Amino acid sequence: MNAIWRSGLWGAWAAVLLAVPPAGAGCQRPIDVPMAPLGLSVSFDGERAGGIYPALLRELAASTGCVFQVHRVPRARLLKLFESAQADLLIPAAASPARDRDGEFVPLIQVRASLLTLSHELPAPRSLAELLAQPDFKLAVVRGFTFGAAYDAAVATLRERKRLVEEADVAGAARALRQGLAQATIMMTATFVSTLAAEADLAPLLKQVRSEALEELGWAESGVYLSRQRLGEADRRTLRQAFGQAAKAGRVWQLFNDGYPPGSLGGNVRPL
Known part of the structure; x- marks a missing residue:
């Protein structure tokens, strides 16, 4: 059993530890952090947050004195909250020029998306260009996901x-593949696989x-x-540094290694 889930008490304590300010709070006000479930990276038991990124926030709360108020929202709403200045943090998030208008990006990890299929009968495309050239090939995507300019351009063309x-x-994309509505999806393999494992x-x-x-x-x-728009420079500086x-220091990478089964991160997640 991985380190994040090793104790059954973690889920119960997470909301308390993220919401109660330690002495000498390091941020000028509580930090509002809406989150959406994302495999082992972010999970919820009711409204209680668990997974890699809530664990990271818990550690930063202890080291900085900042208070992180985590609450669950659908992923589509999560992006709208950030874009409309109704959320302090967007985490986890891929770097994107569009998002740079609304927020300051702090890199935590490197990721690589892959083409994921459920069929071994036909050869899978080896490039986006090859995928686009196949007139009957449909792709299932998660709204709000981005993996760079080439991905965004391919998604726009397919739309x-x-x-x-x-x-x-992610679960919706997996069900689309199962139902034959699309032949593939694109995302981190670890995210896709951990979502499948969590859904009966x-x-x-x-x-x-x-x-x-x-x-x-x-x-x-x-x-x-x-x-x-929401965070003052002093709080951004505190959070940026933390x-x-x-x-x-390699702590984010260590949380991934603790949270995911051995060998499941190769080829799609690595440290900065």
């Missing part, structure tokens, strides 16, 4: 060609998953966005 199935979350109706699909690298999708940074130090 225009009516070959895109857009889902609210999807767990039988685990043995069918095939992961293929795509030529245009290399390693990219994933991390946290600090709202420019998140940056956790990444440089």
